[in-house]
Amino acid sequence: MPQKFYHDDPEWADIEPIAQDDGPHPLAAIAYTDEYSEAMGYLRAAMAKNEFSERVLGLTEHIIGLNAAHYTVWLYRAKTLETLNADLKQEIAWLNPTALSHLKNYQIWHHRQTIIEKLGSPEGESDFISTMLEQDTKNYHVWSYRQWLVQRFGLYTEEELNWTESMIEEDVRNNSAWNHRWFLVFGVPRDGREVDEYTVQREIAYVQEAIRKAPQNQSPWNYLRGIFKQTKRSTEDLKTFALEFANVNKPDDIFSSHALDVLADIYAEEQKKDEAKKALDLLATKFDPIRANYWNYRKVLLDQPEVAA
Amino acid sequence: MAVGPSVAGDDSTLNYSKHINYWRRCAKTYLPTQYTGNDCNRMMLAFFVLSALDLLGDLPTALSAEERQGFVEWVYRCQLPEGCFRPAPATNLGSQGNEENRIWDPVHLPGTFFALQILILLGDDLSRVKRREILQSLLKLQRPDGGFGQSVGEKDRVEGGNDTRFGYMGAAVRWILRGTVEGPVDGVPDIDVDKFVKCVQISETYDGGISEEPFHEAHAGFTCCAIGALYFVDRLPLKASQPPDDRIRGLTNLPMTLHWLVSRLTLTLDEEDAVDTLGDETDSAATCHDSHSFVKLGSYPSEGGKLSFLEQPTSHFELDWVGVNGRCNKIADTCYAFWGCAPLKMLDHLELIDTRPIRRWLLDKTQHVVGGFSKLPGDPPDIYHSYLGLAILSIFGEPGLKDVDAALCMSNRAKEHLESLPWRQAIVGEKGS
Numbered sequence: 001m002p003q004k005f006y007h008d009d010p011e012w013a014d015i016e017p018i019a020q021d022d023g024p025h026p027l028a029a030i031a032y033t034d035e036y037s038e039a040m041g042y043l044r045a046a047m048a049k050n051e052f053s054e055r056v057l058g059l060t061e062h063i064i065g066l067n068a069a070h071y072t073v074w075l076y077r078a079k080t081l082e083t084l085n086a087d088l089k090q091e092i093a094w095l096n097p098t099a100l101s102h103l104k105n106y107q108i109w110h111h112r113q114t115i116i117e118k119l120g121s122p123e124g125e126s127d128f129i130s131t132m133l134e135q136d137t138k139n140y141h142v143w144s145y146r147q148w149l150v151q152r153f154g155l156y157t158e159e160e161l162n163w164t165e166s167m168i169e170e171d172v173r174n175n176s177a178w179n180h181r182w183f184l185v186f187g188v189p190r191d192g193r194e195v196d197e198y199t200v201q202r203e204i205a206y207v208q209e210a211i212r213k214a215p216q217n218q219s220p221w222n223y224l225r226g227i228f229k230q231t232k233r234s235t236e237d238l239k240t241f242a243l244e245f246a247n248v249n250k251p252d253d254i255f256s257s258h259a260l261d262v263l264a265d266i267y268a269e270e271q272k273k274d275e276a277k278k279a280l281d282l283l284a285t286k287f288d289p290i291r292a293n294y295w296n297y298r299k300v301l302l303d304q305p306e307v308a309a
Numbered sequence: 310m311a312v313g314p315s316v317a318g319d320d321s322t323l324n325y326s327k328h329i330n331y332w333r334r335c336a337k338t339y340l341p342t343q344y345t346g347n348d349c350n351r352m353m354l355a356f357f358v359l360s361a362l363d364l365l366g367d368l369p370t371a372l373s374a375e376e377r378q379g380f381v382e383w384v385y386r387c388q389l390p391e392g393c394f395r396p397a398p399a400t401n402l403g404s405q406g407n408e409e410n411r412i413w414d415p416v417h418l419p420g421t422f423f424a425l426q427i428l429i430l431l432g433d434d435l436s437r438v439k440r441r442e443i444l445q446s447l448l449k450l451q452r453p454d455g456g457f458g459q460s461v462g463e464k465d466r467v468e469g470g471n472d473t474r475f476g477y478m479g480a481a482v483r484w485i486l487r488g489t490v491e492g493p494v495d496g497v498p499d500i501d502v503d504k505f506v507k508c509v510q511i512s513e514t515y516d517g518g519i520s521e522e523p524f525h526e527a528h529a530g531f532t533c534c535a536i537g538a539l540y541f542v543d544r545l546p547l548k549a550s551q552p553p554d555d556r557i558r559g560l561t562n563l564p565m566t567l568h569w570l571v572s573r574l575t576l577t578l579d580e581e582d583a584v585d586t587l588g589d590e591t592d593s594a595a596t597c598h599d600s601h602s603f604v605k606l607g608s609y610p611s612e613g614g615k616l617s618f619l620e621q622p623t624s625h626f627e628l629d630w631v632g633v634n635g636r637c638n639k640i641a642d643t644c645y646a647f648w649g650c651a652p653l654k655m656l657d658h659l660e661l662i663d664t665r666p667i668r669r670w671l672l673d674k675t676q677h678v679v680g681g682f683s684k685l686p687g688d689p690p691d692i693y694h695s696y697l698g699l700a701i702l703s704i705f706g707e708p709g710l711k712d713v714d715a716a717l718c719m720s721n722r723a724k725e726h727l728e729s730l731p732w733r734q735a736i737v738g739e740k741g742s
Contacts, residue, residue: 018402018403018405020398020399020401021386021398021401021403022383022398023379023382023383023386023398024379025376025379025380025382025383026383026398027351027352027354027355027358027359027380027383027384027427028335028340028344028351028352028354028355028358029339029340029351030339030340030341030342030344030345030347030348030351031339031340031341031342032342032345032348033342033345036345036348040348040399044400044401044402044403045405047402047410047413047414048402048405048406048410048413049410050409050410066345067345067346067348067349068346069346069347069348069349069350070348070349070399071349071417071459071460071468071469072400072412072413072414072415072460075412075413075462075463075468076413079463106470110469110470138636138639140525140526140528140636143525143526144521144522144525147522147524147525173638174638175526175636175637175638175639176526176636179514179524179525179526179527182515182524183524183525186515186524187523187524215604216604217638218572218637218638219637219638222515222516222637223515223516225516226515226516229515230515254604255604256604257604287604289628290574290575290576290628290631290663290666291571291572291574291662292663293660293661293662293663294567294568294571294661294662297660297661
């Protein structure tokens with residue numbers, strides 16, 4: 001992009017920029033470009049006057065391009081858009097490529113939320129999110145924003161669930177997608193009612209199928225254990241399922257360390273300390289040795305039932 | 310300069326002289342233009358730079374007394390008339406600042422937190438800090454749901470996200486200025502601690518971690534901040550040795566949180582390990598993150614899966630290096646060594662992990678030849694990862710580094726200086742340290 005300066009721009013001739021005052025011993029001083037230094041001087045001057053104008057939209061866009069994490073420039077831009085009664089659809093059209101060139105930026109999503117809230121419609125957002133996720137399927141800001149959209153517009157729909165499923169199909173280890181699924185199923189406002197049994201059964205079947213495809217994948221195991229805890233159901237079925245992947249008496253046929261972990265917990269609950277110890281020993285010595293200290297700690301807890309509970 | 314002491318029986322070493330060079334350069338010369346995106350976080354960068362020199366024991370040597378006092382003055386220049394600190398001079402409107410335009414140069418929680426940290430570690434007595442005004446601002450920064458925001462905007466609207474980073478900094482600022490004493494201090498009411506703790510509780514996730522908001526994905530950064538915040542307000546779960554009380558406490562399921570934290574240890578250390586997951590739902594060593602080299606393959610592995618499995622070592626020699634990730638099924642990253650392990654220290658459970666292979670990973674893979682640490686092996690070093698890498702090594706007991714308080718993320722020496730200040734002792738008294 002060509003550099004943009006203001007001192008020789010007749011449109012800004014009436015503005016006296018405010019230079020940055022860093023004093024004689026600045027800390028963490030940055031080698032600014034002349035372009036950025038000057039633009040910031042004009043920004044401070046415009047802010048000082050509380051100017052809300054078309055040219056301020058241009059100036060804030062310029063600053064955002066150079067420093068998207070400037071926290072008040074976004075607020076200033078939002079206030080300017082509001083004062084000018086600007087076309088917010090146009091703002092979204094500008095934000096789309098801007099977000100793509102600042103994937104890790106956080107302020108941009110807050111701004112987008114402000115604009116979409118005012119527009120009152122999620123139209124087009126789903127497509128934009130897909131474009132963002134193509135860059136990074138686990139982008140935290142994007143998933144957080146998607147949750148906001150669902151909450152704000154009540155999109156706890158079949159379509160949303162199907163989309164999430166397609167994300168999991170694409171990468172069964174995408175924990176963000178699994179978390180989104182949990183949010184859709186267990187986060188839907190229910191006025192204190194429990195999730196119905198049909199839905200719970202559907203979820204258990206779904207997650208079990210995913211585990212059978214890739215047993216050494218912690219995301220669905222966490223999801224499955226979460227369901228059992230959330231719905232306070234007997235762990236008998238969970239145990240049966242975990243036994244498909246690990247049997248403490250057949251250490252040469254272990255398909256998942258997470259199954260051993262589940263079994264260790266269930267055996268501890270059942271007061272089958274020897275079985276639990278076998279599972280934890282297998283984890284510590286063979287199947288998950290990077291966490292050996294932790295598995296050994298769990299073994300010690302077995303002999304302190306009041307703490308282990 | 311001599312290379313620092315190494316750990317017996319371990320060849321991996323922290324290259325002290327290179328780190329000192331790196332941090333002195335950050336303190337004494339302009340940071341490269343690429344830091345422009347952090348122009349509004351200069352207080353944070355400054356804290357990392359000075360605190361790193363402190364941890365390396367180089368603060369008094371690297372900086373003259375005059376320079377240190379000059380930096381103290383720079384921080385005070387960032388103090389706002391209404392109390393609190395701006396996070397950088399970038400928003401200072403100078404003589405043109407007034408009531409009407411202060412929303413563009415507002416009360417800012419991270420600016421205030423990092424400014425106080427810098428003053429403490431430079432040995433200032435905080436006597437020029439507008440303490441009452443800051444405590445009053447904390448009341449404004451706390452939202453009705455108990456959480457904290459980043460800054461105070463138009464009509465006292467709390468701006469910025471609602472995540473545990475701001476809760477951490479709010480709790481830390483309160484602890485710095487008034488210890489763990491509850492109730493009004495100097496006529497300024499306390500924040501609503503119970504509500505804050507409840508706000509942290511509802512951000513616990515189904516897998517035992519903590520996220521930025523209810524139902525968002527568990528994340529080591531948010532988890533560390535939440536646990537630090539609970540530590541500062543003295544609402545972590547009671548230890549067996551502590552007498553029970555009826556106060557609301559955070560971490561409703563400590564065993565699950567410990568499980569989540571230790572699960573952050575990973576063998577996925579390179580980007581190449583991670584991208585292979587995409588589109589390959591078969592378990593193999595290449596799609597693996599942790600134990601895949603050791604478990605048996607599932608029933609119908611793809612050809613590619615079988616091949617990559619065969620190529621992988623199945624012995625334990627690869628455990629020489631263990632990394633730490635920030636979320637389930639993500640790649641290791643230097644900063645998550647801090648975010649994932651510091652909470653274990655705060656919870657008195659650092660013994661649940663073997664810190665030696667994590668130390669080796671940091672020193673062998675992300676320590677940079679010019680000093681500092683990078684995010685991933687092969688990347689250039691940056692201030693953020695370089696500081697957090699150093700801080701966690703100190704928590705792991707690296708010889709020659711000053712020991713770090715995990716919650717404050719600065720040296721115990723600096724913390725003790727704060728605790729020795731008479732005005733604070735008068736507030737904190739016997740009980741609220």
